[in-house]
Amino acid sequence: MKRKILYALASACLLLAAVSCTEKYRDEYKHLRVDRTYLKLESEGGEIPIMVYYSGSWNAAIDEDCNWASLDRTSGKGIGTIHFNCEKNSFTARETNLTLSNDKKESITINIVQNAGI
DSSP states (O other): OHHHHHHHHHHHHHHHHHHHHHHHHHHHTSSOEESOSEEEEOTTOEEEEEEEEOSSEEEEEEOTTOOSEEESOSEEESSEEEEEEEOOOOSSOEEEEEEEEETTSOEEEEEEEEOOOO
């Protein structure tokens, strides 16, 4: 009998701890955030990770006129990483914007500048 009561109490404690952590996660990430809002890239190009912090669904897009960069994904749910990929720059400096938005109509714009390659 004591064993069943102890088991029930332990199960209840674990359940309460899990619910408490889930609520904290929802509160902490209820607004869209990123780990940076500005990137300055070398002319060689490459891949840069950008962390997205949000508990719901989000989308990402580069300016339409940008033909020298791409994203490894354009949407996600929860905390995640987007990889911004850019080609080598052999000309003058160039820039674009990466815009992230969520299901609450919040948005963040990351300004990205790539150094000249000449």
